[in-house]
Amino acid sequence: MVLAQLGGSISRAIQQMSNATIIDEKVLNECLNEITRALLQSDIQFKLVRDMQTNIKKIVNLEDLAAGHNKRKIIQQAIFNELCKILDPGKPAFTPKKGKTSVVMFVGLQGSGKTTTCTKYAYYHQKKGWKPALVCADTFRAGAFDQLKQNATKAKIPFYGSYMESDPVKIAVEGVERFKKENCDLIIVDTSGRHKQEAALFEEMRQVSEATKPDLVIFVMDSSIGQAAFDQAQAFKQSVAVGAVIVTKMDGHAKGGGALSAVAATKSPVIFIGTGEHMDEFEVFDVKPFVSRLLGMGDWSGFMDKIHEVVPMDQQPELLQKLSEGNFTLRIMYEQFQNILKMGPIGQVFSMLPGFSSELMPKELDSSNPKLMNESRMMRIARGSGRHIREVMEMMEEYKRLAKIWSKMKGLKIPKKGEMSALSRNMNAQNMSKVLPPQMLKQIGGMGGLQNLMKQMGSSKDMMGMFGGGDK
Numbered sequence: 001m002v003l004a005q006l007g008g009s010i011s012r013a014i015q016q017m018s019n020a021t022i023i024d025e026k027v028l029n030e031c032l033n034e035i036t037r038a039l040l041q042s043d044i045q046f047k048l049v050r051d052m053q054t055n056i057k058k059i060v061n062l063e064d065l066a067a068g069h070n071k072r073k074i075i076q077q078a079i080f081n082e083l084c085k086i087l088d089p090g091k092p093a094f095t096p097k098k099g100k101t102s103v104v105m106f107v108g109l110q111g112s113g114k115t116t117t118c119t120k121y122a123y124y125h126q127k128k129g130w131k132p133a134l135v136c137a138d139t140f141r142a143g144a145f146d147q148l149k150q151n152a153t154k155a156k157i158p159f160y161g162s163y164m165e166s167d168p169v170k171i172a173v174e175g176v177e178r179f180k181k182e183n184c185d186l187i188i189v190d191t192s193g194r195h196k197q198e199a200a201l202f203e204e205m206r207q208v209s210e211a212t213k214p215d216l217v218i219f220v221m222d223s224s225i226g227q228a229a230f231d232q233a234q235a236f237k238q239s240v241a242v243g244a245v246i247v248t249k250m251d252g253h254a255k256g257g258g259a260l261s262a263v264a265a266t267k268s269p270v271i272f273i274g275t276g277e278h279m280d281e282f283e284v285f286d287v288k289p290f291v292s293r294l295l296g297m298g299d300w301s302g303f304m305d306k307i308h309e310v311v312p313m314d315q316q317p318e319l320l321q322k323l324s325e326g327n328f329t330l331r332i333m334y335e336q337f338q339n340i341l342k343m344g345p346i347g348q349v350f351s352m353l354p355g356f357s358s359e360l361m362p363k364e365l366d367s368s369n370p371k372l373m374n375e376s377r378m379m380r381i382a383r384g385s386g387r388h389i390r391e392v393m394e395m396m397e398e399y400k401r402l403a404k405i406w407s408k409m410k411g412l413k414i415p416k417k418g419e420m421s422a423l424s425r426n427m428n429a430q431n432m433s434k435v436l437p438p439q440m441l442k443q444i445g446g447m448g449g450l451q452n453l454m455k456q457m458g459s460s461k462d463m464m465g466m467f468g469g470g471d472k
């Protein structure tokens, strides 16, 4: 997702400013202009960007910057807050309750991924023990019912629709009534899409909404919509009571900034993002971890998510304690690589690391002081493992880099499992390539090889979040 590049551009602008000997208004303006350009290039609406720039200027106190406080942190924090503000409309979306009937209506332009997203949403809840059902009120597109039927059958979700009936209101009402009787707790109504915003589409949508009285209307938006996002989202909001947004195709080459504009236009939060065509390529959207990653500030809660998935239960408390004390040792790195090895093909990557295990002594493994590893110790490890000294030195460089990232985490509150973010799953080959040592990347065949490897790994791709992926 191209939004990741936005993070890089912003980080570079801040870094350039931090490098300046004197931070005056001119330097600050240059930095903010650079950031503005990056935001506009990501398809974030002009007005939002301009307001953001004004707000940052108000928040950032030049005297604080001049006094030698951590300039990078001050600016980064201001941008972080502003981006969170855009993405957080201030009130949460209606949340359906398990066991209590809710009707959720999906709206959006044709091809936005509405039908696919309806099934993903149903499947997501079904996995959590809900009883969802799908109603196809799209009588406009031939084949829409078949598509929903096919998806629903695959996921074993009850569905309702008709090949004969042409009145979407009638189908929607019948479907909702039927599933209410069957005690389904999440009744999802898929509506028609059109190629562009048309009066007829909005009128039909309004009628379906009036007849079924949904508890929540979800606006589905393709992330590649670009600058048109704001107007499009606003047009939908004016016809029906949009209460939440789902942004699809975040896995593609879309700039993604439209997501921010859609939130501003509908004053509704993004609740999920679609990250692929498959049923389970669907993630809960959390504002703070998203912005955090966007700005290259790392995603602590995403990392924690991974720890809980990968690290054996009995080892978790000890590991978390050590990390929150800023105590990242070679042994931790080793053990975590071992946990990854269990996860399949990624093991091939890490098995390239020289000198782990028997060649290292407990003192070396458990010290968080890299200076302990002097040249003679590295020579010994190289001899013992049959590796070149250069490889051992590279391993130590990687350790130092990760340890540096971890030292910044010192004192962080450890989130509980329920607070974890799913966004870290959005790590892609590009981010991963930044984390891997260049030599290792070369050995697995560059970006192409890495992409293949990640395909094989499936969901374990997000493991890199664990090793500071994107936190550069």
Ligand SMILES: Nc1nc2c(ncn2[C@@H]2O[C@H](COP(=O)(O)OP(=O)(O)OP(=O)(O)O)[C@@H](O)[C@H]2O)c(=O)[nH]1
Pocket (backbone or CB within 6 Å): 108, 109, 110, 111, 112, 113, 114, 115, 116, 117, 138, 141, 144, 147, 192, 193, 194, 248, 249, 250, 251, 252, 273, 274, 275, 276, 277
């Ligand atoms: N890569 C990717 N493709 C997606 C995603 N969501 C949906 N798609 C694809 O986008 C295309 C359009 O999706 P549909 O669900 O048919 O779109 P729709 O909005 O229901 O279209 P109408 O019913 O005509 O309004 C399909 O090929 C989907 O597989 C996603 O998150 N990522």
